[in-house]
Amino acid sequence: MLKQENLAANFCGLLAQKGFKESANEFRILGQERDGTILTSWISKNQEGNNVSMVGGYNIKEKNFEILHKFTEVKNVIQASVNCTRSLLLYVLKDQIQTDNCETDESNGIKFVYKAFLVEIKNKNPAEPKELLDVPRSKQVLVQFLWYKQQRNSQDRFLLMIHEECIYLYTLVLRKEIGDESNYYYDKVMIKIDTPVKNFIWCQWESKIQSLFYINLKQSSRTSLEENDKALNPSLSALQFHDDLPHETVLNIPLNLPKMPTSSKCSEYEDDTIPLRVHDSSLNLIIITDDDKGIFICHYYLYQPIRQQDEDQSSVEEVHFAYSVTMVAASLVLHCIIPGIAWEKAKSMKPTFSLVDEYMLVFQAGLFINVLDIGLEHEPCGHIVAQPFTKQEVTHLVPIFNSICFDSATLDLISIQIPKNHLIDTFKSDTSIDNRLSIIHYFLVHYNDIDIFAELLNIIMEHPLSLDTVSLLKEALVAGTYSSLRKGLNQDAAALIKFLPLTTCNTSKPLQAKVFDLNVGLSHEFLHNTAMTLLSSQQRLSPYRQDMWTRLYDRLNDKKDSKQRFCCDQVTEKLMYSLACYQPEALSRATTPLMTPSSSTSMMSDLNVINSFTSSKRNQNDMLPFLEFETCTASKQEHVISVNLRELSMHLVKHSVKQVTGFRWLKDYEPTAPTFVHAVSTKYVTAQLEVSRLLCIFVCRAAGIDARIEIERGFNLIDKLSIPQRYLLFLMLERYVLAVESMSFPLPQGFSSFFTYLGFRSLEFEEFIEYCQRHVFELQIDVMKNIMSDIPDTNEGVARKLLLLSLLPRTRARRLLNNWSHPISLRIRGIDHSSNVLSGNSAGRSMSLSSSRNTNPIGNANSYNIPPLNTLLELLTGKISLNEIDFNLLIESTQATLECGASSNNFN
Numbered sequence: 001m002l003k004q005e006n007l008a009a010n011f012c013g014l015l016a017q018k019g020f021k022e023s024a025n026e027f028r029i030l031g032q033e034r035d036g037t038i039l040t041s042w043i044s045k046n047q048e049g050n051n052v053s054m055v056g057g058y059n060i061k062e063k064n065f066e067i068l069h070k071f072t073e074v075k076n077v078i079q080a081s082v083n084c085t086r087s088l089l090l091y092v093l094k095d096q097i098q099t100d101n102c103e104t105d106e107s108n109g110i111k112f113v114y115k116a117f118l119v120e121i122k123n124k125n126p127a128e129p130k131e132l133l134d135v136p137r138s139k140q141v142l143v144q145f146l147w148y149k150q151q152r153n154s155q156d157r158f159l160l161m162i163h164e165e166c167i168y169l170y171t172l173v174l175r176k177e178i179g180d181e182s183n184y185y186y187d188k189v190m191i192k193i194d195t196p197v198k199n200f201i202w203c204q205w206e207s208k209i210q211s212l213f214y215i216n217l218k219q220s221s222r223t224s225l226e227e228n229d230k231a232l233n234p235s236l237s238a239l240q241f242h243d244d245l246p247h248e249t250v251l252n253i254p255l256n257l258p259k260m261p262t263s264s265k266c267s268e269y270e271d272d273t274i275p276l277r278v279h280d281s282s283l284n285l286i287i288i289t290d291d292d293k294g295i296f297i298c299h300y301y302l303y304q305p306i307r308q309q310d311e312d313q314s315s316v317e318e319v320h321f322a323y324s325v326t327m328v329a330a331s332l333v334l335h336c337i338i339p340g341i342a343w344e345k346a347k348s349m350k351p352t353f354s355l356v357d358e359y360m361l362v363f364q365a366g367l368f369i370n371v372l373d374i375g376l377e378h379e380p381c382g383h384i385v386a387q388p389f390t391k392q393e394v395t396h397l398v399p400i401f402n403s404i405c406f407d408s409a410t411l412d413l414i415s416i417q418i419p420k421n422h423l424i425d426t427f428k429s430d431t432s433i434d435n436r437l438s439i440i441h442y443f444l445v446h447y448n449d450i451d452i453f454a455e456l457l458n459i460i461m462e463h464p465l466s467l468d469t470v471s472l473l474k475e476a477l478v479a480g481t482y483s484s485l486r487k488g489l490n491q492d493a494a495a496l497i498k499f500l501p502l503t504t505c506n507t508s509k510p511l512q513a514k515v516f517d518l519n520v521g522l523s524h525e526f527l528h529n530t531a532m533t534l535l536s537s538q539q540r541l542s543p544y545r546q547d548m549w550t551r552l553y554d555r556l557n558d559k560k561d562s563k564q565r566f567c568c569d570q571v572t573e574k575l576m577y578s579l580a581c582y583q584p585e586a587l588s589r590a591t592t593p594l595m596t597p598s599s600s601t602s603m604m605s606d607l608n609v610i611n612s613f614t615s616s617k618r619n620q621n622d623m624l625p626f627l628e629f630e631t632c633t634a635s636k637q638e639h640v641i642s643v644n645l646r647e648l649s650m651h652l653v654k655h656s657v658k659q660v661t662g663f664r665w666l667k668d669y670e671p672t673a674p675t676f677v678h679a680v681s682t683k684y685v686t687a688q689l690e691v692s693r694l695l696c697i698f699v700c701r702a703a704g705i706d707a708r709i710e711i712e713r714g715f716n717l718i719d720k721l722s723i724p725q726r727y728l729l730f731l732m733l734e735r736y737v738l739a740v741e742s743m744s745f746p747l748p749q750g751f752s753s754f755f756t757y758l759g760f761r762s763l764e765f766e767e768f769i770e771y772c773q774r775h776v777f778e779l780q781i782d783v784m785k786n787i788m789s790d791i792p793d794t795n796e797g798v799a800r801k802l803l804l805l806s807l808l809p810r811t812r813a814r815r816l817l818n819n820w821s822h823p824i825s826l827r828i829r830g831i832d833h834s835s836n837v838l839s840g841n842s843a844g845r846s847m848s849l850s851s852s853r854n855t856n857p858i859g860n861a862n863s864y865n866i867p868p869l870n871t872l873l874e875l876l877t878g879k880i881s882l883n884e885i886d887f888n889l890l891i892e893s894t895q896a897t898l899e900c901g902a903s904s905n906n907f908n
Contacts, residue, residue: 007411011040011058014065020044024054027411029398030080030091031273034147034207036060036401038274039068041077046070055080055091060401069121078271083145083156087122087184088172090143090158094271095136112269114141116160123177123185130188132160132170139163140269142278144205148243156186157241159205159212161278163267167197167214169247196239196247204287205276209548212239213287215255236297240549245541250549251295253533257283258301258322274398286353288360293376294329294552296360298353302346305339319346325353325360326527329555330375333525334383338368338518350396354416356403358446361416365394368515370522371418371442378498381505382441385513385520386426389418420452428459433468434511437475441503444479448487453480454698461702464731473695473739475504478568480691485684493676499655500648500684501566531556566651571644571744578643579636579775623707624693625700626714626754636778640746641685649681685746692740693748699736703729714750715757715786723762730762737776753783760787765800772807779808784816793822 008027015024022044030039038058046052053071058064068082069089080091092114099111113136119129133141140163145156160168171192174184196212197203203214217232238251267280275286288296300323320339327334341349345366352363355374362370371384395409403417420443427439440456443449453476460472478501486497511522534553537543630637656677700707704725707713712720721729733755740747756777760768771777779787787804791797801820805813817825 005413007038007040007058007406007413008042011042011056011065014058014063015056015067018065018067020067028077029273029406029408029411030055030077031144031276032207032400033057033082033145034084034210037082038400039080039082041080043074046072053077055089057082057086069119079142079273079276081143081145081158082121083158084147085122085156085174085184087120087174088145088156088186089119089121090116090145091119092116092141092143111138113138116141116143118158118186120185127188137162137165139165139267140271140278140280142271142273142276144207144276146210146241147207150243161203161205163269163278163280164199164201166195166199167203167212169194169196200278201234202279202283202285203277204285206287206289207276209289209291210241211250211289212241213237213251214239215283215285240547242541248535248541250535250540251533253328253530255297257299258303274400284350288353288355289548290355291548292551293355293374294327294548294555296353296355296374297324297326297328298362299324299326300349300351302349317343319343321346321349323351323362325362325372327374327380328530328533329552330380331527331530331556331559332375332380333527334372334380335523335525336362336370337521340518341367352397352399352405352416354397354399354403354405356417359442361418363388363397363416365390365397367518368520369418370520371438373438373441373446378502379507380524381503381507382438382445383511383522384423384426384438384442385432385435385511385515385522386418386422386430387515389416389422390414420449424452424455424459427456430513431468432513433471434505434509435513436468436472437503437505438511440472440475441479441505444476445483445502448483450480450694454701457695457698458702461699461732464728464735469735470739470742471504473736474743476695477688477691477739477743477745478502478504480694481684481687484687484691485680488683489680490676493680496652496656496677496680499564499566499652500680501568531560564655566648568743568745570651571647572742574643574647575640575744578639621708622694622697624697624713624748624750625705625707625710625717626750628749630749630780635749636752637689637746637749640744641689644685644688644744644746645681648684649677652677652681689746689748692745695740696733696736696748696751699732700729703732705729714754715783718754718758718761726758726762730758733758734776752778753780756780756783757786760790769803769807772804779804779812781812781815784808784812785819788816788820798822798824 007029008024011027012024024042024044027040027042030041032038036059038060039055040058041053041055043051044054051074053073053075054067055069055071055077056065056067059066066086068086069091071077076094077091078094080089082089093116094112094114096110096112114133115136116132117129118132120127132143142161143158144161145158155174156172158170158172160170162168171194172186173190174186176184197214197216200214200216203212205212213236215234215236218235219232234255234257236251236253236255237249239247240250241247267282269280272279277286279285284300286298288298300321302319302321304319318340320337321341322335322337324336325334326332349364349367352361354361354363358374358376360372360374362368362372365388367388369386369388371386373380373382375381392412392414394407394412394414396407397405397414397416398408399405399416403415405414405416406412407414423439423442427436430436440453443452443456457476460466460469463469482497482500482502485500486494489497507524513520513522531553534549534556536553537550540550697707705717705721710717718726737747737755756779759771759777760783763771768777772779784804788801791800802824805816808816814829817829
């Protein structure tokens with residue numbers, strides 16, 4: 001919101017600065033020119049003290065106000081236009097007369113008629129205003145000067161638009177005043193009149209691009225078997241005017257209007273001047289253009305739902321409000337329906353459509369504001385439905401400059417920018433998953449505001465058990481990675497960003513949200529062959545001239561060849577099989593043989609680059625509550641990163657290579673992938689790791705664990721936490737892990753052990769084992785040492801330790817048994833050593849503690865009464881040499897077996 005400013009008050013202040021002492025009242029906006037000048041009229045007093053009307057122009061950029069014309073009496077001026085040299089002024093008067101022929105008029109036989117005039121405003125001896133119409137028209141009449149890019153003093157052109165009749169193009173020849181070459185007058189004789197458009201039902205002048213849009217009814221090429229006459233379908237066309245070339249039709253697109261406009265002898269007109277539109281109340285359509293974003297066709301209407309036969313058909317209490325936005329550049333139509341609006345309120349609704357940054361805002365005071373993603377660099381997605389951002393009473397907001405609008409009734413200035421706090425409040429109050437995903441997309445992809453997202457995450461984690469929590473975290477991962485990658489790409493590599501994951505939102509699914517007591521529904525309708533409605537560069541009058549239309553045509557052609565974005569499910573499917581066979585000892589960097597110098601060395605160098613790059617960007621504010629260090633010889637993080645890197649590179653190569661078509665001798669040509677595919681893939685997986693790590697930091701902070709404040713880290717920090725705090729942290733990190741692994745993102749180093757120990761301290765042992773059996777927890781060597789030391793060596797504790805050891809790989813279990821000073825550990829190690837020798841296995845082979853194995857060496861020893869130690873040694877020495885036998889281990893294990901028979905019986 002701006003400070004309370006008013007256009008009328010600003011105009012009065014500027015008039016006072018110019019020495020205008022008379023009071024000015026009843027300001028009215030008459031139009032806006034190409035340079036942003038706002039034309040306005042007001043009523044003041046002349047030297048004789050009589051009230052007169054005046055017309056002036058306010059230049060927004062230069063903050064300058066100029067009086068253009070003074071009338072001799074009060075006139076009802078509804079619209080005006082001035083030429084670029086400020087020498088000629090067009091204006092339209094709307095007068096009322098008495099009539100008895102109007103069938104639909106309810107104002108006691110009063111009829112309004114329009115008159116158009118042309119007047120010289122810089123001539124020292126100005127002539128009388130020239131009336132442009134032979135007779136006044138009851139249909140709406142508006143006028144508009146064409147502005148030149150480069151100032152030309154030889155001629156001027158203007159349009160005279162008469163509703164449902166035609167549009168005239170006037171060409172005036174300008175002459176220099178004799179004795180004063182700075183003044184010009186037009187030649188009254190040499191006036192050329194053309195008729196570029198006939199019989200239209202709607203038109204709009206777009207001053208920024210000097211284009212005229214109009215709708216006329218054309219006969220359909222399809223005939224009905226029941227009707228002899230051909231149906232009339234509306235078609236939208238656009239005339240582009242040039243400085244040095246004739247005008248040309250650059251757009252011709254059929255429209256699907258739910259409510260066809262009806263012709264009437266006494267139509268109702270609202271005389272909209274910004275943007276300048278000729279239409280009646282039966283068709284509410286607005287064109288919004290932008291030199292880079294293309295054109296948007298905005299149409300809104302009311303309709304009554306179908307009623308049952310037993311309902312009263314005459315009474316109208318509630319209606320449905322609907323609007324559609326046709327995004328030509330995206331080949332998409334967005335439909336919005338809001339049912340259940342009271343008729344008394346609906347009949348006065350005039351929504352505002354305005355482009356702000358990469359979004360279109362649709363605002364209706366007192367009801368809603370919709371933030372529509374128009375998709376400048378990607379397909380439209382992530383639309384937001386919210387309550388109005390201001391409680392100020394407004395009638396209809398009209399955009400005039402960037403995001404600044406004025407209220408058509410009071411001329412109050414209002415900024416239509418959405419405050420961030422308003423979207424945060426919407427995120428907090430609205431539980432719609434679609435709306436929440438869109439708000440996260442808004443802040444991360446379009447504005448890369450990490451601080452705001454941290455605030456949103458705190459709101460999400462107020463209910464960590466919500467079914468939507470994981471979906472919201474997944475959107476944060478994908479959107480954050482996309483935004484992080486986009487910042488660091490050069491122009492060549494940026495062409496590949498259209499193949500990367502953008503959002504988890506389903507663009508084909510209708511969006512549902514609730515504002516106050518209203519249900520708002522948004523849906524997409526895709527258009528086909530949109531480029532056929534435009535002229536190509538070769539079809540234009542000037543093939544080498546670039547403008548909005550050529551850029552729009554090129555963008556639509558590029559969308560024809562658009563390929564599918566990379567989907568994280570591709571990696572998830574591959575990891576589903578590879579991680580099932582994941583063995584850290586087999587994947588160890590120290591023991592894995594080098595397959596080929598080109599493959600393994602390249603992959604390891606990429607991983608080293610990723611780790612060094614991510615670590616170099618960290619600072620004290622990005623600390624995690626655990627040590628980012630893996631004690632395992634092989635890292636699961638490296639495995640996930642390598643699969644992501646491989647799959648993404650293959651996807652980019654597949655879709656970025658352009659197929660060569662043409663001459664026969666090119667059929668054997670194999671196109672090569674762009675050289676920057678590998679660089680983009682590496683940067684993307686780097687961003688994945690960094691975003692995953694950052695999300696972990698925010699989740700921990702949402703649970704009240706801030707590593708910047710905490711003294712302890714890792715396992716000591718978990719031991720220090722209270723039971724409720726540990727459990728809350730576990731719930732949040734569990735959702736985080738589910739989101740990360742379902743999207744195949746890498747987890748930070750050291751997280752697996754931290755999360756496993758947190759689960760051990762937060763859950764019951766039976767639940768903890770269930771998590772381990774389902775591979776949620778990873779029993780790494782560092783966390784197992786802590787768990788083994790925490791479990792007491794009671795009968796129940798020994799059973800628990802053996803159950804945990806049975807879930808480990810053999811080598812890792814042997815390392816833990818070596819550090820477990822308990823008779824059971826000695827017995828297991830001794831029996832394992834003996835059985836390996838007797839069975840002929842190598843001494844280096846690990847034992848098996850799998851729970852699925854039926855044989856138990858300890859149980860067999862107890863069942864069959866272990867023979868004397870010397871007999872055992874004789875059997876062993878008969879198999880291998882004495883140097884390969886561990887006599888100390890066998891002696892200690894035998895003694896432990898004889899001394900702790902009771903313990904072994906309890907264990908069995």
